[in-house]
Amino acid sequence: MIATTCSVCGRESAYLVKRPFDSIYNQMSIRLDAVEMYDCDRCGESVFTPEQAREVSKQVKSLARERLNLLPPEAIVDIRKRCNLSQEELERLFGLGKKVVVRWEKGRVLQNKTADVLLRLMDRNPAIVEDIRKIHA
Numbered sequence: 001m002i003a004t005t006c007s008v009c010g011r012e013s014a015y016l017v018k019r020p021f022d023s024i025y026n027q028m029s030i031r032l033d034a035v036e037m038y039d040c041d042r043c044g045e046s047v048f049t050p051e052q053a054r055e056v057s058k059q060v061k062s063l064a065r066e067r068l069n070l071l072p073p074e075a076i077v078d079i080r081k082r083c084n085l086s087q088e089e090l091e092r093l094f095g096l097g098k099k100v101v102v103r104w105e106k107g108r109v110l111q112n113k114t115a116d117v118l119l120r121l122m123d124r125n126p127a128i129v130e131d132i133r134k135i136h137a
């Protein structure tokens, strides 16, 4: 095993390891079985590179999404496109802030259950988009 520089203590004593990792997302405890990180055998710290941290975040959200039975990002994109909505229009119809839909579709933020139900209704019946527009008119 090749040691790399520990970003905490600065010594050449950090090793790449793969082990279980416990995380919390919206008060849900999520355990990942095999997460890559660097363990330093001098200072005892465990650190993620930015790429590893992004990967952990992605996996945590993916498991949380499954557990909450929420639509995956690709499904949100599909439904939105089939309803002929831009990301901005969907944000307006749902009363969301700017860039929220972008974050859903990139998997960076999970939609709440209410938005998920609305998206599923739009999926079953794209015509309800017109009804939603009337609510805002």
Ligand SMILES: [Zn+2]
Residues within 6 Å of the ligand: 006, 007, 008, 009, 010, 011, 013, 040, 041, 042, 043, 044, 045
């Ligand atoms: Zn260290």
